[in-house]
């Protein structure tokens with residue numbers, strides 16, 4: 434399969450490789466695409482210009498969760514009489530940072546490289562860009578070029594990058610983005626955070642735990658895409674950690690003066706901080722990828738010619754195929770770069786569908802299992818995306834919110850329950866505070882959304898995901914008996930809130 438030749442055209446500085454599949458980007462998503470194509474019998478090259486393992490492993494999911502866990506564990510212990518007496522000390526910031534360093538392997542990717550090799554994937558280090566259909570040019574760290582010809586497919590899995598909003602002075606103030614926040618070495622005394630989404634909430638939590646005086650500037654509420662009670666609980670929780678949460682607030686001008694940053698909030702108030710962190714969303718990383726050489730528009734969203742690309746996302750179908758206009762599809766966009774769902778687990782799910790689709794097409798076979806919920810499509814992206822925000826308290830949500838379900842025209846029945854009223858929750862933590870909501874499609878009698886807010890709710894989420902994906906009738910859920918005394922008994926209470934009438938099978942076993 435492998436054919437490496439030295440091309441003399443550029444004075445010996447270029448190498449040519451032929452392979453079946455090229456994956457650009459070795460984040461969690463690219464790694465999974467490559468794993469599936471190798472499993473499908475295809476020779477696969479993965480291209481990476483930074484660390485194998487991607488944003489998630491070194492600057493996102495892993496370091497943030499490593500920094501968040503100590504505070505969560507300490508607070509949990511303090512809510513259990515007997516343990517609380519042993520948990521009176523302070524969080525050790527230096528040890529927290531060291532723990533983070535261990536979890537990111539000191540930003541060394543040897544372990545991930547070893548996995549890539551063990552999976553039979555070929556790694557080429559350098560910056561990859563398309564150079565026409567099925568042709569990728571990689572510029573290595575030494576400037577040498579490798580030209581890779583893919584017999585069957587190219588998968589773009591280049592992830593996303595943070596955006597800086599056009600606030601006067603902000604870009605010039607050298608703001609922190611999520612990388613600086615997750616890789617922090619010297620903990621600032623004062624940190625201002627612009628944004629009210631997931632990055633802002635989680636970073637505010639771990640910096641408060643590290644001892645920083647944090648101010649969150651959110652232009653509306655917190656976690657706006659979730660049920661309103663989630664953001665409200667998190668705002669209270671952050672305030673409890675000493676965070677100054679400014680809702681309906683906005684920085685209108687920012688200026689760095691030496692070691693300080695001044696943020697003008699437009700209401701006469703000026704905030705002074707040592708650093709400012711921006712958490713206002715991310716955009717797909719498609720710049721400089723040579724998508725125009727594949728016949729794709731390069732002016733942003735919307736179709737220009739066939740697929741769309743440029744600074745915007747790469748539009749894909751449910752098997753992550755990009756429409757290049759060619760008779761046989763060859764280009765795929767998977768994970769953050771397609772903008773469908775900026776979450777590692779969802780990207781990996783897409784990767785399994787895309788990798789298997791590439792393998793089937795390479796055999797010249799039709800992709801038969803491409804209907805909803807088939808092996809070659811990522812149907813759940815539209816209906817059942819689970820997400821956990823590891824704040825104080827935790828928020829775990831999947832599927833539609835009540836507002837989204839109503840906006841979609843559904844007849845909706847909603848059940849709310851205070852999780853603290855469940856015996857298992859009271860035993861888990863004294864004075865447990867939290868809330869759960871089920872959103873039920875009252876025509877189909879199935880759960881379409883669920884939200885849990887409170888300590889340790891993350892592990893409650895998967896049951897809801899299964900109920901939604903499996904379209905389990907509510908009357909059958911009454912037979913899924915939660916063990917006593919676990920927090921999962923909240924499911925029983927939620928069903929009771931929906932009404933005992935929902936237990937009637939109507940003859941449909």
Ligand SMILES: Cc1cc2nc3c(=O)[nH]c(=O)nc-3n(C[C@H](O)[C@H](O)[C@H](O)COP(=O)(O)OP(=O)(O)OC[C@H]3O[C@@H](n4cnc5c(N)ncnc54)[C@H](O)[C@@H]3O)c2cc1C
Nearest residue numbers: 458460462482487488493494561591592768769775776777
């Ligand atoms: C602070 C933070 C915390 C997060 N926490 C979570 C969490 O707890 N759970 C969760 O599910 N999600 C979380 N996310 C989201 C998650 O990080 C992303 O969804 C995930 O990393 C996407 O994976 P990916 O492989 O698509 O992209 P990435 O992880 O960004 O990987 C893309 C890779 O491609 C490489 N690359 C890019 N362009 C090129 C090129 N031209 N040539 C060669 N290589 C290239 C990059 O160097 C990178 O290694 C978090 C995000 C942030 C910012």
Ligand SMILES: NC(=O)c1ccc[n+]([C@@H]2O[C@H](COP(=O)([O-])OP(=O)(O)OC[C@H]3O[C@@H](n4cnc5c(N)ncnc54)[C@H](O)[C@@H]3O)[C@@H](O)[C@H]2O)c1
Nearest residue numbers: 598628629630631632633652712713714715775821822823
């Ligand atoms: N635990 C997790 O799953 C996790 C953790 C962190 C990040 N992520 C992922 O990373 C992605 C990026 O996170 P994020 O928090 O940056 O984005 P986000 O989309 O979650 O939140 C963006 C926030 O910025 C605000 N905003 C946008 N433009 C603004 C402006 N001009 N001025 C002021 N505020 C503005 C929005 O109102 C919103 O509150 C998310 O989509 C998320 O999926 C996931």
